[in-house]
Amino acid sequence: FxxxxxxxxxxxxxxxxxxxxxxxxxxxxxxxxxxxxxxxxxxxxxxxxxxxxxxxxxxxxxxxxxxxxxxxxxxxxxxxxxxxxxxxxxxxxxxxxxxxxxxxxxxxxxxxxxxxxxRFAKINTDHTDGMMVLYGRFDPITGALIETALSQKMNELWREEDPRARCSPGQRMADALAGLVTREDTDEDGKPSRGPRLLLIADYDVIARELRNCRLGDGTPIPTEKIRDLACQSEILPAIFRGASQPLDMGRSRRAASPAQRIALVARDKACVGCGANANWCQAHHIIPWAVQGNTDIDDMCLLCSRCHHKVHDDRWQVRRKPTGAYYLKPPSKHDRRETTHRYLSYRYRRNPIKQRR
Structure with missing residues (x-):
């Protein structure tokens, strides 16, 4: 029923x-x-x-x-x-x-x-304990390659462990996967390339001259003492707002968001304002379209994933702002919805058997 x-x-x-x-x-x-x-x-x-x-x-x-x-x-x-x-x-x-x-x-x-x-893979957060969860499905050949690489890395980690304090197999596999994904590679000149980029947001106490309330771009809190370790493993992107060296309002001087604007958008919106998708999968969307004289300014942009971006451009959804300053998506009117719902269902559920979220 x-x-x-x-x-x-x-x-x-x-x-x-x-x-x-x-x-x-x-x-x-x-x-x-x-x-x-x-x-x-x-x-x-x-x-x-x-x-x-x-x-x-x-x-x-x-x-x-x-x-x-x-x-x-x-x-x-x-x-x-x-x-x-x-x-x-x-x-x-x-x-x-x-x-x-x-x-x-x-x-x-x-x-x-x-x-x-x-094939399918995704990563999300288990909100019950804050842990990140990875899930994937691969064809047997790709799966065998992944399993081989993981097994080799697990063997390396096993040999490096203290025999008196060994990890569990599950912990060792988690460490192996993290090591393979975030390992330091070399560029074309043979020089070590930078590790993964992390957006780190923190409040600076001017009087105490120290960082407080450290968190990642999605709001996940992290201990202040971990910043030093992260700096060794990753390229940390500081979020500096309204600084003279990082202009956040570009007006009509450029269409695409600058790197500094991108950082500010992630720090502000944290995720897609429509569905909450990870900020790494989102694009900087002009609330007033660039083609009709919209500006590339922070207050005139928001983060949208590809799916929600299509909803705005193709299905007439609108970006609105709450009194609190947060952005959200407003669905189309009943008349517009009748025109778009059948087309969406026909494409997603009948014509395309492999449903992926981009």
Whole structure:
């Protein structure tokens, strides 16, 4: 029943509005809200599956697996629905994989190519404890290369460890992954290249002549004593506001945001003002378009991810400012929404089987 209601609401109000309602009013995490809306839309095209789930004969997890498979290629719903009723989610997932492998020979697309198309990786924050969580899916060849590199690095770390105080295998793999991703490489001249760039924000106590309230660009607090370690491992980008050497209002002198403006935008907005996507994936958006005499000034720009950028330019969403100074996205009017919702759903859920967030 819930899935049917979500599907109907999505048709009437649009995907983004229903997702936001689930997050704000239903207190759903962003990933869970998006997953529920996607499942509702996908199951509309699988009436037998939706009926079985409504009657309690098909578990929700099996229905979700079947819906995902339908987006990746043609399936025989009637045949698979019978198995979905009798198999556990783990076993049914294996059944679907075997089914797709057999079908891949029919349409000329190899299993490896399918797996390559389904590659996926993401990184987000677990808000329960502040830890960063990485997740990825790779085809077997790429996965083997990654596993080999990790294994070699883990062996190096194991040999360097004190035998009396060894890390757990999980900790060692985490250290190996961090070492491989953030390792210092060399440039074309053979000189060591700089490590990852970090935006560090801190308050400077003029009287005590010391930094306080140190935090990363997304607001994550860090101990002041860690600054020295970070300086050795990364290039630290200081956020200096309204300084004479770092002008933050460029007017019409340039179209793209300057590096100093980019730093200030990340420090102010911290993430996409529309959906909260990581600032590293965002672009500096002109609230008043450059083409109609908009200025490249801090107060006239905000951070938007690619998805929300398209919502503004293509689907008539608007950037607005709250009394507190924070920016947000306002959805289009009902008339505009009716014109854009069908086009968005048709593209995202029916024509493009591989749904990626850019």
């Amino acid at each position: 819930r899935t049917g209601v979500l599907a109907e609401l999505t048709r009437r109000k649009g995907v983004h509005i229903v997702e936001n309602n689930l997050r704000e009013k239903g207190l759903r995490p962003r990933r869970k809200a998006r997953s529920e809306v996607e499942a509702a839309v996908e199951l509309e095209e699988l009436p037998k599956t939706a009926e079985g789930m409504l009657d309690g004969e098909i578990p929700y997890d099996n229905a979700r697996i079947l819906a995902k498979a339908s987006q990746e290629g043609d399936i025989d719903e009637e045949d698979l629905v019978g198995r979905a009723r009798t198999q556990s989610p783990d076993k049914f997932a294996g059944t679907i994989r075997k089914y797709q492998q057999q079908r891949s020979e029919d349409d000329g697309m190899s299993r490896l190519e399918r797996q390559r198309c389904q």
